[in-house]
Amino acid sequence: MHASTVAIDLAKEVFELAFADAQGRIIERKRLSRRAFIRSLETRPPLRVLMEACGGAHCWARRFQRQGHAVRLLPARDVRPYVRGNKTDRNDVAGILEADRCAGIAPVPVKTPEQQGIQALHRLREHLKAERTATLNLLRGVLREFGVAVPLGSTKVPAAVRDALEDGDNDLPMALRHSLAEQIDRLSQLARDMLAIEQRLEEFASRDVAVQRYRTVPGVGLLTALRASAGDLSRFRSGRQFSAWLGLTPREHSSGRQRRLGGLTKRGDVYVRTLLIHGARAVLQAARMKQRRGQDLDPLQAWALKVQDTRGHNKAACALANKLARRLWAMDHHGTPFDPRHVSERPRAA
Secondary structure (H helix, E strand, O other), X not given: OOOOEEEEEOOOOEEEEEEEOOOOOEEEEEEXXXXXXXOOOOOOOOOEEEEEOOOOHHHHHHHHHHOOOEEEEEOHHHHHHHOOOOOOHHHHHHHHHHHHOOOOXXXXXXXXXXXXXXXXXXXXXXXXXXXXXXXXXXXXXXXXXXXXXXXXXXXXXXXXXXXXXXXXXXXXXXXXHHHHHHHHHHHHHHHHHHHHHHHHHHHHHHHOHHHHHXXXXXXXXXXXXXXXXXXXXXXXXXXXXXXXHOOOOEEEOOXXXXXXXXXXXXXXXXXXXXXXXXXXXXXXXXXXXXXXXOOOOOHHHHHHHHHHHHHOHHHHHHXXXXXXXXXXXXXXXXXXXXXXXXXXXXXXXX
């Protein structure tokens, strides 16, 4: 009896493998070290390789694909209900095999090295931004202890610190003055590092036609890591499915004739969803400014302001982010440019 499928529980040092036949019965198990696992499938005939889409899964998937195997990555949250008994590696691989039998679980596309690199650049930038924010807050708190109030605004902090360092009448010790000056240099270096990452992202955007098309949509800018995270939007059946993948659709708890909708599900990529919502806030602000100047609004801006007046700013921002996500999918699906005056028509009842 030959194995046709192998489920792998990925780890750092110890890997659990379960080989199954065409009926899904486990016929062989292996527990391998990292060195042995690297060569475990090299001499095997082509197999269906099942793994959870976790850390390192895309790298291993590309490696197995080069060896001639068919790789299927399953979302970890969809595999978890199929794990029976206690949490062990043996039960985990058995759960992966069971989850593979469910046709309703959509696999995760294997990312290219460039996609993973773009995502890593975004993570590095977020790390630098958080470090910059922490440094600014630290400088504010230290100076407040010595009676120096720093005005609001991140750009005003370095100037306020320099003024405090040049002021000889305050109580700042000399040793602390040197350390504060070093932190100002650190802020400058963080800004330069963030700018360098943005330039690399801009270079990627200039080569990708899809990213250039996305950036014509209001609220979608350079830092929207949509291309790296979602990949090709054509893999989604509809704009609603894409919006649900981003976590921008309401959570539903319905039964029978009673339908209950709650807040956003907040599933999917938190970073991309956050950027889309922030982009929607910028669209709302621009629409409000146009309204105050008496300028004409396109249908999208008029709808967004109407939702803002009736439901509040935050709900309007989330609703607009949902609509922008669906517009992005429609642009990819139909191959058309963004039209701010486009109005969707509901199909007429027969």
